[in-house]
Amino acid sequence: MTHLTPDEVIDAVDGLLSLDQKAHLSECPECRRQVDDVSSALAEAKQTSVPEPSPFYWNQLSTQVRAAVAADASGNGWRSWLRWQVLLPLGGVAAMIVALMIVLPKREAIVIAPEEPIAHEAAIAPDASGDALELLFGEFDLDTAAEAGVLEPGVADRAVLELTAEEQAELTRLLQAELTRSKS
C-alpha cells in the first residue's frame, strides 16, 4: 500500500482510518512519524490561548460596534436604496422616462407634419403667405441655399418658367405683396 495522503494523515489524527490504512500505519515508520508530528503540533496549538484583553475592553468593543452600526445606518443611508424592492420601482420609473423621451419627439413631428400642407396652402392664401414663407425659410435666401448645395443654380428660374400663366400671375401678386409688406 502507498503512504498515507495528507488528508488521510488528518483522518488518522481524528481516528477515522480504515482497517487497511491502520494496518499500513502500524508498519510504516514514515507515515507514523508524520502522524506523530501533526498530532504534537496540534496538541501544542490547542494549549495556546489568546491573551485576555483588559476586562474593560469587551464593553468598549460593544460600544464601538454600536456607534459604528449607528453611523452605518444613518451615514450610509444610500445603502438602503440598494435593494431590489427599491431599485425595481425606480428602474420602472426610469424606463418610463426614457420611453417618454423617445416617444415625445415623434408626437411633435406628428403635430408639425400637418402644418406643412398649411404652409404650402399659405402660398396660395394671400393673407397667410408671408408668415408661411417666413416659417419655411426665415432668413434663408436662394443664394444661401445654392451655396449650401440645397438648390442647384438656375432651378428657381426653371421652376418659374414651368408655371402656368395663372400660377405666374399668382406668384407675381405674392411677390408684390411681400415687397409691399417689407417696405412698410
Added chain:
Amino acid sequence: MPDDSTLPMTAWTMAVVKPIADLDDHALVVEAVAGNRDAFDVIVERHRRAVYQVCYRFVNNHEDASDMAQDVFVRAWRGLRNFKGQSALSTWLYRIAVNVCLNRVSAKRVPNAPIGEVDGVEDTRIEGAAQAMMREERAIAVRRAIRSLPPKQRATLIMRTYHDMSHQQIADVLGSSVGAVKANFFHALSNLKKILGHKP
C-alpha cells in the same frame, strides 16, 4: 386591556414576555432584522470574544484584532437579513470573520516569514514563576508561528483547532472541498511543527 394570551407568539411578543438577553440567537436575529438594535447588542455581547479570538489568532496583535472584530460585527449587521439560520449564528459570524481576516491579510500583504525562519520572541512579559514565563514565551512563539502560515492554512488551523468547526463547515466558509481543507490542515500543522522545531 387586550388579552395577551390571544396574541400570536412572535419574536416581538416573546421579547415582551422574555428579557431580550434570554432570547436564543435565532430570535435575536429576528428582532435585530426588525430594527431592534438592543437585540443586536446582545448578539455582539454573546459572540464578541470568539470573534475577537479568531481575529487575534490571525493577526497576532490586539489593535488589528479589535479593529477587525468591529468590522465583522458591522458587516454582520448589514448582512443580518441574509442569515437564514441554516447554520449556527456563531458559524456564520466565523465565516464573516475569516473573510475579513483573509481580505485584511491580502490587502496589507504582510510578508509571511519563510517557514522555519521566524524571529525569536520579542515579548518579554515578566511573571513571578519562571515556568509560567517559559509557557507564555512558548505560547507567543506558537501564535507567531501561526501568524506566519499562509492565509488559508492559518484560517483552517484556527477554525479547526480553536473553534471546533468540522472540515465540512470550514470547507463551506472557505468555499473549497473537504479534501482541500484536510490537506490545508495537514500542511498547516506540518509547517507549525517545522517552525516550532527550530524554537524548542
